[in-house]
Amino acid sequence: xxxxxxxxxxxxxxxxMMPAFTAxxxxxxxxxxxxxxxxxQESARQYGIPxxxxxxEELCRHPEVDAVFVTSPNSLHLPDVLTAFKAGxxxxxxxxxxxxxxxxxxxxxxxxxANLLFGVAHVFRFEESTARFRDLLVSGKFGKPVLARSEFxxxxxxxxxxxxxxxxxxxxxxxLFDIGVHGIDTLxxxxxxxxxxxxxxxxxxxxxxxxxxxxxxxxxxxxxxLANVSVSFAAEYRTPLELVCELGVIRAEDxxxxxxPVQIExxxxxxxxxxxxxxxxxxxxxxxxxxxxxxxxxxxPAPGEEGWQNQEILDAxxxxxxxGRVEEVRRVI
Numbered sequence: 011x012x013x014x015x016x017x018x019x020x021x022x023x024x025x026x027m028m029p030a031f032t033a034x035x036x037x038x039x040x041x042x043x044x045x046x047x048x049x050x051q052e053s054a055r056q057y058g059i060p061x062x063x064x065x066x067e068e069l070c071r072h073p074e075v076d077a078v079f080v081t082s083p084n085s086l087h088l089p090d091v092l093t094a095f096k097a098g099x100x101x102x103x104x105x106x107x108x109x110x111x112x113x114x115x116x117x118x119x120x121x122x123x124a125n126l127l128f129g130v131a132h133v134f135r136f137e138e139s140t141a142r143f144r145d146l147l148v149s150g151k152f153g154k155p156v157l158a159r160s161e162f163x164x165x166x167x168x169x170x171x172x173x174x175x176x177x178x179x180x181x182x183x184x185x186l187f188d189i190g191v192h193g194i195d196t197l198x199x200x201x202x203x204x205x206x207x208x209x210x211x212x213x214x215x216x217x218x219x220x221x222x223x224x225x226x227x228x229x230x231x232x233x234x235x236l237a238n239v240s241v242s243f244a245a246e247y248r249t250p251l252e253l254v255c256e257l258g259v260i261r262a263e264d265x266x267x268x269x270x271p272v273q274i275e276x277x278x279x280x281x282x283x284x285x286x287x288x289x290x291x292x293x294x295x296x297x298x299x300x301x302x303x304x305x306x307x308x309x310x311p312a313p314g315e316e317g318w319q320n321q322e323i324l325d326a327x328x329x330x331x332x333x334g335r336v337e338e339v340r341r342v343i
Contacts, residue, residue, distance in 0.1 A: 012301040015041035015075035015099075017066050017090050018082025019053050021171045022104065026133075027081065028057055030293035037077075037301040043069040066090050070097035077304055079131075079297075080104060083174045084182050088113045091128075095120045100127035102300045106191045107317030109182040111325050111340070114318035121314055129300055129310045130317030132195045136295040138287040139265050139272040143253065144200045146260050146276065153256030155201060158237035160193035161250045162266070166243035175243070176221055184221035185241035186212065187324060193239035194229065195312075195320050196251065196266065203231040204319070204343070209336045210327035227327050230336075268292055319343045 014031065016023050019042040031039045041061040044050035054062035063069045070078055070093055078094040080087055080103040087108055094101045101121070107130050108114040121128035134140050147155060162185070166175050174180040175188060198204065207230040212222035224242035231237065251265030258278040265272055268289045276283045303310035319342050326337040 012037040012304050013040040013074055013076045014038065014079050014297070015043065015061075015069045015072065015077075017043045017069060017078060017080045017094075018086065019044050019050070020081065023079075023081045024053075024057075026293050027079065027297070030297050033294050034297055034301070036298045040074045041069050041072055066093050067097070070094045070099050075099065077102065077127075077300070083180045084187065085109055085180045088117060091117045092120055095124045095126055095128075098124070098126070100129075100300075100304055102129045102131055102297075103314070103317070104131045105195070105317060105320070106182065106187045106324060107314065107321055111318060111321045111342075114314070114321045115342075118314045118318050127300075127303055127310065128314035129303070130312050130314055130320075131296060132192075132199075132312045132316065132320075133292050133296050134192055134196045134266050135199050135312050136292045136299065137266060137268070137289040138291075139251075139262060139274060139289055140196055140200060142274055142285070142287055143251065143260055143262075143265070144202070146274075147200060147253060147255070152253070152258040152260060152276075152278070155233075155235050155253050155255045157254040158197055158201065158235055159239075159250065159252040159254075160197055160237070161240045161248060162189040162192055163240075163242040163245035163249075164189070164247045165245070176219065178220040181221065183324070183328065184212075184223060184225070185243045186210075186222060186225040186227075186327060188241075190225060190227065190239055190241045190327070191320050191324060192266065193241065194227075194323050195316065197229065197231075197237050197239070198316075198320070200251075200253070201231060201233070201235055201237075203233045203235065204341060205229045205323050205339050206232050206341075207336050207338055208323060208326040208330055210330040212331045222331075225327070225331070227330075229323070315343050 252261035
C-alpha cells in the first residue's frame with residue numbers, strides 16, 4: 011500500500027478523495043495537514059487518519075508518508091509542491107497546477123531535478139465517458155472532428171464552502187481556472203491535439219469582486235478543430251460535451267459527471283444510438299494509477315507537464331480577455 015499524506019484537507023478531500031482512498035486496494039491516507047490545529051485533529055479522528063499536522067513540512071518529512079497529494083488552494087500549490095519535493099516525496103497536485111505558467115514550470119523543473127514523480131489530478135482522464143469519446147473518435151466512423159464544445163457550470167456564490175474560489179489572490183481567476191481547465195484538458199485528451207491560439211471573453215461580478223462569474227473561450231487546435239469552452243459560477247451544475255465531426259456527432263448532456271450514469275448519444279446519418287457508461291470509479295482509478303506509477307508498474311497519464319500546458323492555455327485566455335485579441339499559446343509538450 012502506498013501511503014499518502016493530504017495537504018489542504020478541505021471540501022474536495024472530504025467529498026471526493028477520502029471515498030476514493032477508502033475504496034482503493036493500492037493506497038491509503040496516513041496523514042493530513044490543515045492550518046487550524048483543532049480542525050486537523052477533528053478531521054483525523056473522523057476519518058481514522060493516524061497522523062495530523064499544521065505544518066506541510068512536517069507531513070512531508072514523516073516516515074509513514076510515501077507520497078503527497080496537494081489539495082490546498084491554488085496559491086499554495088507552488089510552495090506545497092516544492093516542500094514535498096525537498097523532502098524527497100512524489101506529488102499528485104490538484105488542478106489548476108499553479109497561478110500561472112511560470113509557477114508550473116518551476117514545479118516541473120523541480121520534479122525533474124529531484125527525479126521524482128509529479129502528476130496533476132485531471133480526474134476526467136480517468137472517466138469512462140471521456141475514454142469512450144476518445145475511442146469513438148479514434149474509430150474513424152464519425153470522420154474528422156470539425157467543431158467541439160465543452161461547458162461546465164456550478165453555483166459558487168458567497169455561500170459556497172470554498173470561499174477562496176472568489177478571491178483572485180488565492181484562486182488566480184474564477185471559473186476560468188477552476189473548471190475551465192477541465193474543459194481544456196478534456197478536449198486536448200479526447201482530440202489528442204494541442205491548442206495553438208485562444209480568444210476569450212468574460213463577465214465580471216460587480217465590485218468589489220475581481221474575478222469573472224462566467225467566461226467563454228474559443229480554442230484553435232493545430233489539427234484545425236475549433237472548440238468552445240464555456241464556464242460559469244452562476245448556473246446550475248452541467249457538464250455537456252460535444253464533438254461535431256464530418257460524418258456525425260458524439261455528445262452527452264452531462265458528460266463529465268461522477269454523480270450518475272452518463273448517456274452518450276452517437277448520431278450518424280439515419281441512425282442514432284444511446285450508450286450508457288458510469289464514471290463512479292474515476293477518483294479511485296486516479297489514485298490507483300498514481301500508486302502504480304510510484305511503484306514503477308505503469309506510466310501516470312497526467313504528468314505535471316500536462317498541467318503546465320493547460321496553464322499556458324489559461325494564461326493566454328487571461329491575456330485575451332485583457333487585450334481583446336487572439337493570443338498565441340506557448341507549447342511546452
